[in-house]
Amino acid sequence: MKLPDDPTIAALDEETRRAIAAHWLHRASAELGVAVAFEALRPRLVGVGAAPPVLALADKAMVDERRHGALCVQLAARYLDTDVATPAPRDGALPDFGTGAEELEVALLVLGTCCINESIASEWIRSCFRIATAPTALAANRAHLQDEIDHARLGWAHLASPAISDALRRRLRPWVPRLLDVNVAQWMKPDPHLPREGIAAHGHLSVEENEAAIDAAVRDVVMPGLKLVGLA
Amino acid sequence: MPPQRSPLFPAIVLAGISLTAPGCGNDTQIVADDTGKASDAKSDVSAADTTLGDTGSADTGVVDSTSSDVTDTLDAADGCPPDSEIPTPPCSFIR
Numbered sequence: 626m627k628l629p630d631d632p633t634i635a636a637l638d639e640e641t642r643r644a645i646a647a648h649w650l651h652r653a654s655a656e657l658g659v660a661v662a663f664e665a666l667r668p669r670l671v672g673v674g675a676a677p678p679v680l681a682l683a684d685k686a687m688v689d690e691r692r693h694g695a696l697c698v699q700l701a702a703r704y705l706d707t708d709v710a711t712p713a714p715r716d717g718a719l720p721d722f723g724t725g726a727e728e729l730e731v732a733l734l735v736l737g738t739c740c741i742n743e744s745i746a747s748e749w750i751r752s753c754f755r756i757a758t759a760p761t762a763l764a765a766n767r768a769h770l771q772d773e774i775d776h777a778r779l780g781w782a783h784l785a786s787p788a789i790s791d792a793l794r795r796r797l798r799p800w801v802p803r804l805l806d807v808n809v810a811q812w813m814k815p816d817p818h819l820p821r822e823g824i825a826a827h828g829h830l831s832v833e834e835n836e837a838a839i840d841a842a843v844r845d846v847v848m849p850g851l852k853l854v855g856l857a
Numbered sequence: 858m859p860p861q862r863s864p865l866f867p868a869i870v871l872a873g874i875s876l877t878a879p880g881c882g883n884d885t886q887i888v889a890d891d892t893g894k895a896s897d898a899k900s901d902v903s904a905a906d907t908t909l910g911d912t913g914s915a916d917t918g919v920v921d922s923t924s925s926d927v928t929d930t931l932d933a934a935d936g937c938p939p940d941s942e943i944p945t946p947p948c949s950f951i952r
Contacts, residue, residue, distance in 0.1 A: 747869060
């Protein structure tokens, strides 16, 4: 991706530039890990009879996440004003919920990864975009948001599809509150690389803005979605 | 300060559901259409974000719960392990 010229980066002090670069390198590793996760999820979606649109979104997600990883490395390099090596993917192994039922396992993976986490990610990125003024941050968050929305859609498309029977939906329902709780708790953790007050111009939320974005995502997107697909 | 609201429900949930279950959420879709934000949800999101501050324009009117309602409406679960034993799926932004 060609990033726009951005004189605001050179105006930052070195500590701030290093902090932002550290954030993007961490993100790069995470994005590449999620690519691995989608690669592992795709054949399991096939195995449980996922609908063609869901599989198409899974195919897109793998490619998107790899591209996001490369973009994050590019962003780190820009803030450090030097080349940086691509980090290893963070562990992208899919968790095992221990149910012993593949249809339920895949539905839980989709619920957690896409309906909850990618929906939250979309609102979180939108919030980052809203506060950003630096050209680089605006371009990066716009590019990320356009794709993350599709990754979230994958989840809602699958949970609304005939691949989720009424019986499976009943088995899924008890998991929803706790899956939501444990994932939201992860999102609420402050970014260890960034100051608590955030770096607004460059699209980094304060701790309070981070919490507000997550609250909004859960309240306005995830919960109404869960109700619509009969899971809340 | 009023709580932040997300306008992404039509773009994410309704658009996603419409891919595999076109009849699901029809009533909600109509509400969303009234806002002019559901016909091409993804491009609408891009447009809204490009103009910034447009957070309320895609309000579907179907979301009226508060943050505390989110947890209040989730009844205690049965048949699944305690929170400490539930693994978290990977996500790009989890710390």
